[in-house]
Amino acid sequence: MEKIPILKMGDFLLVTVQVDLYDRLALGLESDLVNMIRKYSSRGVLIDISAVNIVDSFMGRILGNIAQMSKILDAHTVVVGMQPAVAITLIELGLPMTGVHTALNVEKGMAMLRDKLFLTEETPNDSDNN
Amino acid sequence: MITINSETINIKTEQDAVFLRNRVSEYANKIKMGLVNQTKLLTAASELVRNMLRYAGGGKVLCEVISQSVLQTGIRLTFIDNGPGIPNIADAMKDGFSTGKSLGIGLPGAKRLVNEFQIKSQEGEGTSVTILKWKNG
Numbered sequence: 001m002e003k004i005p006i007l008k009m010g011d012f013l014l015v016t017v018q019v020d021l022y023d024r025l026a027l028g029l030e031s032d033l034v035n036m037i038r039k040y041s042s043r044g045v046l047i048d049i050s051a052v053n054i055v056d057s058f059m060g061r062i063l064g065n066i067a068q069m070s071k072i073l074d075a076h077t078v079v080v081g082m083q084p085a086v087a088i089t090l091i092e093l094g095l096p097m098t099g100v101h102t103a104l105n106v107e108k109g110m111a112m113l114r115d116k117l118f119l120t121e122e123t124p125n126d127s128d129n130n
Numbered sequence: 131m132i133t134i135n136s137e138t139i140n141i142k143t144e145q146d147a148v149f150l151r152n153r154v155s156e157y158a159n160k161i162k163m164g165l166v167n168q169t170k171l172l173t174a175a176s177e178l179v180r181n182m183l184r185y186a187g188g189g190k191v192l193c194e195v196i197s198q199s200v201l202q203t204g205i206r207l208t209f210i211d212n213g214p215g216i217p218n219i220a221d222a223m224k225d226g227f228s229t230g231k232s233l234g235i236g237l238p239g240a241k242r243l244v245n246e247f248q249i250k251s252q253e254g255e256g257t258s259v260t261i262l263k264w265k266n267g
Contacts, residue, residue, distance in 0.1 A: 020151065020152075022144045022145070022147060022148050023144055023180065053169065053172065054151065054172050054173050054176055056173045056176040056180070056236075057232065057235050057239060058180060061232070061233055084166075085165045085169035086169060088169070088170075089166070089169045089170050089173045092239075092242050092243055093173060093177075093235060093239035093240075093242065093243060094225060094235045094238070094239050094242065095233070095239070
């Protein structure tokens with residue numbers, strides 16, 4: 001069965017989606033990620049969707065689910081590299097990407113995850129700067 | 131309005147949905163549809179194919195390249211299934227309405243993404259949804 005690879009890098013997990021997403025693939029990614037967060041006690045997840053041409057309501061919901069599930073497991077999720085046409089389409093479709101942190105590219109996404117990790121470890125109150 | 135090209139694609143599995151997306155994308159490139167319009171069309175198609183697979187177990191999609199004038203060309207997709215049909219179309223077109231466990235934005239969202247949208251359904255016989263996206267629409 002086709003799978004999206006997940007790379008472990010220190011405290012973070014990296015996912016680069018390089019193929020056309022379909023429902024079962026997205027669901028597989030969701031459960032694989034949650035299991036890997038648990039296995040490696042990861043503190044952050046970065047999902048690069050720069051090669052993804054279509055995000056419809058189902059895949060958008062999966063991204064939201066991943067963000068919420070990882071939050072419960074004490075990890076932050078950042079989705080990076082969304083194509084402008086995808087962003088336009090998502091908003092017209094009416095998909096609320098609430099609770100999903102986004103960044104323009106992988107570098108900014110990694111910086112965001114490091115900031116969040118630093119902030120949550122330094123200060124007891126949960127500060128959010130997106 | 132004339133049809134320049136037409137093709138029927140059978141949908142039985144999720145992989146067929148990926149094939150449909152690629153095919154529609156090829157047609158869209160051929161008529162030089164812009165990236166944003168193309169993404170909207172493909173996303174709408176993706177929503178409708180999912181409905182077809184989930185509620186009717188599959189069906190077929192008629193893909194047509196149509197032309198209204200020399201300048202205005204577009205792509206029309208007709209999704210036909212023999213599923214249970216939709217008892218109340220007005221409800222199904224409402225944002226947030228779903229008989230499944232989804233967000234309920236598939237149908238109304240797809241309508242927002244295209245230029246023309248038609249839905250016909252007969253309970254017990256099936257559903258047919260037609261969407262049209264103009265190249266410069």
